[in-house]
Amino acid sequence: MWTWDPLRDVWQERPLAFACAGDPLAAQYPHAENDIHAVAAVVSGGRVVLAAGGDEQGVAFWDLESGALIRGARFEDPYLAAVTEVRGEGAPLFVTATQYAEEVLVWGPSAEAPVKLVNEVGHIACLTASHALGFSLAAAGGMDEGVAVWDLPAGGEVASFDTDEKRVLAVSLAGLAGDPILVAGVEDEIYVWGLADEHGDDPLRDPLTGHEDAVVAVDTAVIGECTLAVSGGEDATVRLWDLVTGTQLGDPLIGHGGSVETVQTAILNGRHVALSAGRDSRINIWDLQAIAR
Template sequence: MWTWDPLRDVWQERPLTFACAGDPLAARYPDAENDVDSVAAVVSGGRVILAAGGDEQGFAFWDLESGELIRGAGFDDPYLAAITEVRGEGPPLFVTATQYADEILVWRPSAEDVLTELSNDIGRIACLTATYAHGLSLAAAGGMDEGVAVWDLTAGGEVRSFDTDEKGVPAVSLARLAGDPIVVAGVEDEIHVWGLSDEHGDDLIRDPLTGHEDAVVALDTAVIGDRVLAVSGGEDATVRLWDLSTGRQLGDPLIGHDGSVETVQTAVLDGRHVVLSAGRDSKINIWDLQTFVR
């Protein structure tokens, strides 16, 4: 594992104990190493706890600084399809989706056992996101084959699910608009926005946001002042900003990748709202969001 300090442009290698080191079969595979495709991190007990897994490794988590294995995986554990942390001021939690068993599990970052298992009606999971706001912990998932589902992590039940007409959903994010929780999803080359309150029903709260010339595969949201923004990354190699109140794109597409934009992440660096984007071209770009919000 590597970490990057974007303000100083410093990379640091973080060796991690092999996730399956405690498995009795580990002695048969002395050269086995971690197989990591998905990661998430929280701060718990004064430590940064890193959770990870992949196409050929089950869920495990470590102390990032020391590399100590806190919860190991077994060779027979279900492989990991997606993982996220609960963002916000709530209790630090991880949410995971297994690759083939279609299980969605909630974990504390200091315990071996599952905290909650969530029922899943959308099948194989392509992506996960979770947030804590206004006393409510929510998780949302996009289906690999179709559908979006949202759960209340405190109650452990499904809040809403939405049909996407047999279209896969590779990107999903949660936000609040006018005080109400919403879910934002990439559906082919469009961005769909649903409200989670009963008054909205199953219908989109506005027409799909259009502009990408290929599939939307990365999404995040941010609040700057009184404006709620969505940031999208697409297979058309662009990053785009959207005002969710108006449904309009802000400015021109952000051009800086030579291939599909695989992930976008909003953050605050040195007091400024930014978005980091990473693509198949092995580049990480940082964009200043505040230049688009005046």
């Protein structure tokens, strides 16, 4: 793993212990290495806990600073398709989606078995989870059948939405007017669904349009009284949306030479920002407060 300190522009390499250490089957694969394609992290007990795995490895957990293995993977575990941290207050939790078995699992900090969430979306392409506004939810998007939302950590389904076989490649949870909402990149559009019972199955408004290719990354932020979505697409642009009015704020943000694969909102030096990373091997930082004024 590598970490980047954006304030000092310092990169640091962080070697990790072998994820399958102690697994009896590991001796049969003496040349196996950690194969990491998906990562998430939370701060817990004064340390950064990293969850990671990949196309050839199930999820494992490390102390990021020391690289020590907290909870290992097993060779027979289903490989990892996606992992996300559960944002907000509450116990540190991770949510993972497995390949082939197509399960969504909730992992706590202890060695207890993960909680399985019933999977209703087929092959899972994206995950998000949050403690916010008094709710604890996880959401997953499928490649061809829609999205589903579950209560955490009990596992009961809160809602599911059909996208008429359109690909869902990005999902994010937020709050709007005191109610939880789900924001999803569906092909080249952004859909917003309300999760309160009175909203039903229809989106809150017409899809948000502007991207000229698939939306593959989305995150949300609250700045003052504004609830915003930040999206990244295969058209190499980052875009900012006002979820109250359903309008795009400002011009597309240009700074990537290829598909924008991920966006993440954060607070940096007291200001709301979005970090975007793309296939051009760049990480860009965007000042959301300057755009949203």
